[in-house]
Amino acid sequence: MEHKEVKKVELITAEELSEQLKIPKNTVYELARKQKIPSAFKIGKHWRFRQDQIFQWIEEETKKTIVEREDNGNLLLRKKL
Numbered sequence: 001m002e003h004k005e006v007k008k009v010e011l012i013t014a015e016e017l018s019e020q021l022k023i024p025k026n027t028v029y030e031l032a033r034k035q036k037i038p039s040a041f042k043i044g045k046h047w048r049f050r051q052d053q054i055f056q057w058i059e060e061e062t063k064k065t066i067v068e069r070e071d072n073g074n075l076l077l078r079k080k081l
């Protein structure tokens with residue numbers, strides 16, 4: 001009998017994601033409900049997220065953003081066209 005290798009996927013909680021993104025947990029819940037976060041799914045009442053997909057999503061989102069420094073030293077973020 002042939003055995004298939006099972007790929008282990010790391011799941012994180014909404015609280016862990018909020019810490020990684022440095023945003024409130026309620027914002028994570030809102031984005032998950034609106035399907036703005038990839039790989040978001042519920043197990044019962046609990047949201048879970050695939051860590052590998054979150055890393056990829058962050059990478060893609062940062063490529064869409066231009067960071068500029070204003071004369072006063074503040075950072076200005078804007079979407080690339």
